[in-house]
Amino acid sequence: MSNEVKKPRFHLEDWPGDVAMHCPEEWQAEKFCELLDDAGRKWCDGGKYSEYTGWENDEGQTCYIFNKGLYADLNYCSHYDYYKILEFSDFDWSDEPTIKDSGERTEYRTGAVRDCKEGKGRCDLMPLDVVKRVLAPYDEETEIIIDKILYFKESGDTEGLLDAIGLKTDNVEDACSLMLEVSKHFEEGAKKYGPDNWKKGIPVHSYIDSAVRHYLKYRAGWTDEPHDRAFVWNLMCCIWTMEHRPELDDWTDKRIDKPAVK
DSSP states (O other), X not given: OOOOOOOOBOOGGGOOSSEEEEOOSHHHHHHHHHHHHHTTOOOTTSOOGGGOOOHHHHGGGEEEETTTTEEEEHHHHHHSTTOEEEEGGGSBOSOOOOOOOOSOEEEOXXXXXXXXXXXXXXXXXXXXXXXXXXXXTTOHHHHHHHHHHHHHHHHOXXXXXXXXXXXXXSSHHHHHHHHHXXXXXXXHHHHHHOTTGGGGOOOHHHHHHHHHHHHHHHHTTOOXXXXXXXXXXXXXXXXXXXXXXXXXXXXXXXXXXXXXXX
């Protein structure tokens, strides 16, 4: 959705062997040592990293040889070719966003539940053709995304939703990374509601409501939740519901129980 290059998150399991993390600032050292503590790592003498970071000895030159429970200065690590030196600033250390929980629930007749706090708005009730025209002068991508959702509403064809998801990716690497990211949403949802709660049956309008809201928040720069992956999660579950539980379509113009015009 954006051409901005995002820094990767740091995961210990991605960096086995002789690797050193350079932390030129004290707060970086404290942050990294906290991560090592959380992962159960200890200094080679058995001590906790957070109890003694060692940063005051080498200060801006401090490197953590974290797979060996050691620290050294940058010159030492640079002298030996077998050390892979990582820069703290090359990674994203922000707190990883999670699914927000208002504590309020809507339980559907199928037994499925969703977080549903009043005051969020109902994006599925908005005239999306007008929303598209309002946003078009500012953001071509949003215009295209909403157009895909409108196509789904008019036709009942989920290809439009697949196209909307596809706008997030340029190649197979991007697509695989996106699916791995969305899998975290399924994991967090399972912890919150139980595994496969969504498969019990959530109405299509609820998925569209959430998808549009998350997308607009994503494009507006909100960072309180992972809105981009929540957008994709809702569209994926909407596609599955249309294909496996078509009786839950209460939103498209092709819905089974569409009322007759009087």
